[in-house]
Amino acid sequence: MTPADDDKRRSVASTNTDKPTIAHPPRSFAKDVLLICTVTLAMILNTANNTAVAIALPTIGKDLNIVEYKLQWIISAYSLSSGCLLLFLGRIADLYSRKWTFIFGCAFMGIFGLGCGFANDEITLDVLRGIQGIGAAACIPAGLGILAHNFPPSPIRSIAFATFAAGAPVGGAIGLAIGGVLTQLTAQTWRSTFWFLTGLSAVCCVGAVISIDEDDSSHRLIDRRVDWLGAFLVTAGLTLIIFVLSDGSIAPNGWRTGYIIGLLIAGVALLVLFVFWEHYLEQLHAREGAALDKWWTPPPLMSVTIWTRAQGRLAVVLGIAFLEWCSFNSWTFWVQLYYQDYVALNPVLTMVRLLPMSVTGVLCNVLVALVVGHLPVVFLIVIGTLFTGLANLLFAVINPAAPYWAFGFPAAILSVFGADFVFATGTLFVAKVCLPHEQSVGGALFQTLTQVGTAFGIAISTIVFNATLSKTSLQYGVHVDKSGTNAPRPAQLVAYKDAMWTGCAFGFAGALLAFVFLRSVGIVGHRKERDARSDLTAADETEMAATTRA
Template identity: 65%
Template sequence: MAVKQRESTLSEKPRYIVVERSLLNQIILVATCTTAMILNTGSSSAAAIALPTIGDKLHIVEYKLQWILSAYALSAGCLLLLFGRLADLYGRKLVFLFGVLCLAVFSLGCGFAHNEITIDVLRGLQGIGGAAVVPAALGILAHAFPPSRARAIAFSTFAAGAPMGGAIGSVIGGVLTQLTGATWCSVFFLFAGLGAACFVAGLMVIDKDTPSTEKDRRVDWLGAFLVTAGLVLIVFVLSDGSIAPNGFATSYIIAFIVIGVILLIMFIFWQHYLEKIHDDPEAAALAIDKWWTPPPLMKLSIWTRMRGRMAVMLWIAFLEWCSFFSWQLWVQLYYQNFLHLTPVLTMVRLLPMFVTGMVCNLIVALVVGRVDVVFLIVAGTALTATANLLFAVINVSSPYWAFGFPSAILSVFGADFVFAAGTLFVAKISLPHEQSLGGALFQTMTQLGSSFGLSITTIIYNSVLTNESKTFGVAVNKSGTNAPRSAQLDAYKAAMWGGFAFGIIGAVLAALFLRHVGIVGHQKEDDIPDEERTAHVPEGDAQREEKGAEERQ
């Protein structure tokens, strides 16, 4: 498909390349990136619904089954910043294709696994693909579509890949596991095939990578090690602390959280040091000859963009995923462990959220160029909080339509509104050479939010379950199955109150600090006022970007 390039400018800085492409080319490009998001989310939801069968066939004890999910989450969540930086430096198409290849190849390998260790390791390697494709895809879309209605549609469609992936993974994965001769293996074979198709499409339709505008293209490997190791330890603690022998008081859990926090603090100071050097022209000229002073992996100043509103948006994404993912976990446990519904009946009760998710992204695509982003973010986070609230006050004897159905519909508004509008916001205030890194930073906060929300609400659930059971003279076992029914209900409600609190805090932050952000999507490129084009870009960064673009030309 032939595409034509022309040079454009944002006011007078920074320069970027606009690609004039046919409508068919645009559709295939967006579909390819969206398929990558479907692969990322669908591979986890499909594996989740197949866990009982996997455990039975591979003789894995129940409490170890969660590692099939955790191994993917660890690598996918903790390598995002590194791959975002690599995509910006060495080519988004290259990193995207590498990520899709990892997803496909290691998914195929999982289908042939014959023991617990093999499938856990392969799932961890598969997560590397997820860490690569998401920031690369966001950078590809940001560069392929300049600020316009087409960009809003592209980002909203990409965001819709998350609920679509969840639906495909849960529904088709469940059918394949139950009805095919290969049972759980069919799930991984399906996503291997989708990955192969996505790789071929990406190879054909994604534009050829252009050299980075940055003069110094070295990678901060020390910073990459510090942030990756720190995040791995913290995510591990948040994921496994509740099932450790003594819970979060277990010695190795305490050691890991302390070491993880220390590593992240060291990362912050190291990035500050490198950014300070490279902000000084004389020091930067000397630093380029020293192997130990590369440009920072993540400039800390990116958090201060638009007078600190970038940081606010990232923390809102963190809180929204705390609320949304804790709702998802406790609703499924409530249906299966408390009401004793089968996985299929539970899936049917959650289907409205997948349909609503796609509708929400359509709404964003239509209104993001007309409506102030604060209304989308406040409405979305408040509605996810309301979904938690409905289960926090649920009447067990009421029909599904009274609490469960409206809760399933409302739950996804926050996740879809925040992801679509948030990634548009990040793309808007990131420089051309930062697009994938900005997307990676946003995605990292959502991953951390998911783990943190599940961890905190699990602590709440266990605490209430233990205390309520004591009033009946019952010592709760590790699984909590012997707790009185009323104690279990109170514990589920308490966990949902925790999810409600996360959502409300996010809504309050948005209402207080995002009031002057304005519209993040535009009907066409000419709609963007000149002062808005450059208001969010630090002067020094803009000058360096313009100089780099001139040198590249």
């Protein structure tokens, strides 16, 4: 064994308890089903809390007198807190209790969602939405850890993760449908949407109390101090970066605005410091005889070596998740603007054109559950990312005069393959290669990369859109104002197409990354009960043994 391997062995040995493994009491099939449904409902809630509110934004704006360009913060406040606190709250779940972190998160979403329904001004609603997002950051990584902990490698694990992934398209459909109906047909309009989602949060809490067992104490860490400095660095860094990516295009001087440049530099610097700090703590805990009783020497919030799991292929999967969400959410963002601002469709007709996404999303996850134990993961990820890229490509070459069935319908079908295939197989892979005490952190890393990917993809495609719009409009003798509403229609079409080309590039880059680096991963699902490492290569087994041997 090399000195590096020995250091790695001591690092893990210093964080794992030496208690004997305590087996869970036998669980009934009904309890397993209820657990899967409960955790999936949390994913449905997380997605519906965005889509249901998004469709109600015009009504909220009229009711609370919020100007249009400020309405985005009702969505952004939730996404900002839910995306930036994933890693910290995932670590809390691993350290203390995934069950109670999950319940706390669901209750938080419900309580502050209820408050949103009673808000009477813009600032109150924005603040409550930001606090509500903390609940999503707590329950989603905890839910992934719960599934990995309760279901050993087996067919039911594949079904559980695929069902959890299906919660996203189902939540999108429920949010659009229920949000639209309640906003339009109830006396309380948009407030009814928040109250309905609060009821679902309560159901989720009750289901969690009944169906989720406490964590196996043999996988708890001896040293459960929280790395507060690391938590501050990563949360502040992600907050600044996601804020800049969300706000850069609408700032007073765009990306050249002083505070946008300053905050971007500060955010990147904080993340770099976070990585160095986590590496220092990891090396300190790996060193024999090191003094670890100081208040500033807790175990790292995120082990930097987690990125090297499965010979670095976990980092590749996380990178693919980032690129896929750049592509998928870029397409979703621009296709809605294309339908409403260029084709001049109302929100309901736009929703109808996007409904095939939800149906296909559910079918994709059913397909994953059936084949993930039989096909190497590289096939699913390459096919999925290519299909998302093709959805962007269809709109990059779209003919506006063509019927919906020629471009819009096939693009809506193809767009979700990448997100659903990558999410289901990616989270299965994370659960497979991460150690027992870092399951929620692994899930949080995956979710964080999707959140950052969403912001990054929309930001880059917006830069491309604005640059093309200005350049092409000048060819028609028009200087585009900040809103872009005076741009000639031909220039608008070219700008939409170039934004879609950007999303296409992200999708194809993800497919290329998977084809080059994941060909030897093999199957991540399971056809029968067997050891979690049975589908890894011999080299992977050697590495996993080195990192788990006490």
